[in-house]
Amino acid sequence: MALALETIRERVGQRKQWYHTLELAPGVITPGWFDLRTVAPQVLPVSLAGKRCLDVGTFDGFWAFEMEKRGASEVVAVDIVDPRAWDWPITAGDELVQILEDRKQGGAGFPIAAEAFDSKVTYKECSVYDLDEAEVGRFDFVFMGSLLLHLRDPIRALECLRGVCASDGIVCTMDAIDPTMSVLFPRRAMATFDGDGRPWWWMPNIAAYARMVKAAGLEPIGRPTPVRLPRGGGHPIVKPSRKVLMNREGRRLLAATRKGDPQAWIHSRPVAI
Ligand SMILES: C[S@@+](CC[C@H](N)C(=O)[O-])C[C@H]1O[C@@H](n2cnc3c(N)ncnc32)[C@H](O)[C@@H]1O
Structure with missing residues (x-):
């Protein structure tokens, strides 16, 4: 049964933070960190x-x-x-883990949205590394974003996606890329590395991203397509200042605030082995 508009509004207001911008009812929009509503039509097939x-x-x-809205027969x-179970560098401090726990709030956003949309999507607690065909079956369309x-092991994760994709299915991933390295080295696979206190590991250029997909036994359908992820109403705004402009991370955040986070998406098919 559809929830009353006032109930949805109240539930949206009760959450401190949302990751996604979702229009849960006409005019009731979650203040997400990212607003991917213009990105989905570029990345997902018109019909599923x-x-x-x-x-x-x-x-x-x-x-x-979004996959359910496109007619999927089932979405898992x-x-x-x-967040403690994420891949953290051993040097990570408790403070950042706590920030992510606050943002995640035990995954409380999903059930609120699912009820508001009267959705049939099945939610399951499972790491990408533990996806098992015997347990979840095979899928016609597998999506993994950001x-x-x-x-720590992105290629193994891609292999796990391949392991639950139907032989004629599609794996679609959309992830962070290094835009400068993509321009400077359009054909050479290169990546920048973080691994410094936060769960940020490799940021490939576009050529490396395509190679990562191939290394996992997936055949790219075309090259990765660059896209910018627009920030949502809940994302802190970085303003230009001397301090911000003086360091690389500050300049990166400023550019992302203005233009969106640089990513690329790619569709691929499992290679028969
Ligand atoms: C940056 S958010 C991306 C959210 C969403 N996929 C998107 O593209 O907008 C990363 C998400 O991956 C989840 N996550 C982190 N490690 C994971 C793992 N090993 N397996 C599955 N999910 C994981 C986090 O809990 C979080 O919900």
């Missing part, structure tokens, strides 16, 4: 009618709900609810 779909690392569920969304960057 009759397809079994998987969304890995769903957070508030934006991509899972998986995530790790406790997660490779946060994984």
